[in-house]
Amino acid sequence: MNGSTDVLARATEASGRALPSWRLPAALLAEATRVLDRAADFAVATQGADGAWRVPTQPRILDNAVAAYSLAGVEAAEKARERAERWLATATVQRHDPLVEAADRWLLDLNTRPSVPAFPGLAAQEGPHQRRALYLHAIACAADAPGADPHLLLDHARTALGDDRGARIKPWQRTLLLAFEAIAHHALGRNVSPETPDELASGQSADGSYYGMPMVTAILHLALTRIAPDHPATARSRRSLLADQHSDGTWRFMVSEIWDTGLMVRALRGHPGFDRAALLPAFEFLVSAQREDGGWACAQALDSDNDTTGSTLLAQTPEGTWDDRPIMYGPRPFLTVTTTHVHALAARGLRDVLLPAQDRTGAGR
Incomplete structure (x- = not known):
């Protein structure tokens, strides 16, 4: 040229x-x-x-550990989890930020240790850090990890949704917060509203994914398997995760x-x-x-x-x-x-x- x-x-x-x-x-x-x-x-x-x-973006521990954990115990996803675990076994923890490093280490332990590791809390004061800490707190509550507090997760999700139930925030953010609510209710032994599974399904794309982000799809799959394992949206999100896995065993953030x-x-x-x-x-x-x-x-x-x-x-x-x-x-x-x-x-x-x-x-x- x-x-x-x-x-x-x-x-x-x-x-x-x-x-x-x-x-x-x-x-x-x-x-x-x-x-x-x-x-x-x-x-x-x-x-x-x-x-x-x-x-395609470079693979991160965050997306892959969340996706792999959301498929734990799913018989049809055993091979996918094995591929993900092989990648996680060689993944490099990010060290540019203390909170990100602590999060990566906890997520690796969650997928590799025989017992659920204690949630480190990950106190954060800034927006991006707060969001990541909230995501991981939801994972910790779903895993019944020591140190996780479903009451606190529920309070954070409701506060973020506000009185209008998320009408003024982006749809993908609202859907995640609704999933956090569902996870918190399940962790507390409470039944969710009968409308909740359908409400979570309303944000799902035709291919079963949520907003083109495997991590969001994985969190929704995690919530749906807890509150509505037989709902069609649960199976669709699972199929999407399996289809989106790359040949090296990874999921990528988004394109x-x-x-x-x-x-x-x-x-x-x-x-x-x-x-x-x-x-x-x-x-x-x-x-x-x-x-x-x-x-x-x-x-x-x-x-x-x-x-x-x-x-x-x-x-x-x-x-x-x-x-x-x-x-x-x-x-x-x-x-x-x-x-x-x-x-x-x-x-x-x-x-x-x-x-x-x-x-x-x-x-x-």
Whole structure:
């Protein structure tokens, strides 16, 4: 694939008004060209028939341990659990955060120890940490783990749902909270409302999954096996988990095909090879993915969100439309992303990394 040299040259010249004046050394221009050509080749080769890019995420202990535990005791899922346990046996605990590390270790123990390990509590003050701690507290209550408190889980779920029973939160979040309520009631030995299984089933997709996320599907399966083992939604969620397991025994978080496609367009639009082979199908996919409310979701199984809507609109902005609207990127002003300037910024990023080293050695002068 050719053409990056001309694109970079045009972008370098066009950026003079908004960016500090600079010239690319010939060696750096050649390297930037090679990098962009390879990126465009990769993008064209991995684009789907519908114009989208679907990139599986890397497997995490969280998703896989929850899915594996939800299938415990299910005769039809024995092989799937064995595959998951083999992967978990070699999985690396995340150590970038104390709470995440403690959660990973507890989840591994839950799936590998003969007795249920005590729940560590995982006290959290921040939003993402609080959500993860709540998810794991629900798993601990379902497992009857020492240290789990179904009363507290029930209180947290009801508080999060609010007086309107979750009418103002995203459907996938509401469905999870309803599952937490059901798990807490079961752990306390209480019967749930007869309508609860059908209410949990209402968020299920035709393929049996919940919102395209295996971990959410696993938690719903866990709740349904406790309160309604013979309900059709229970069997459907189980079949979905079995179908979604990868050949290496893992489940992956989710594929954000709309977000990934918009980001790929924003990154490579303007490269001749990319524009010729991939741009139109990508645009057609993004247009078709717009929701009735006017927004875009990061994945087709979810509701519209602000991040993806803004990113998708930027991806569809015609060349030059926003040339005169500077934004801040770190401490320095840059232009918003357009067909030409994205390459200028990519080249400048390479320059910022490579030129200091060249200056130290006297190269590139």
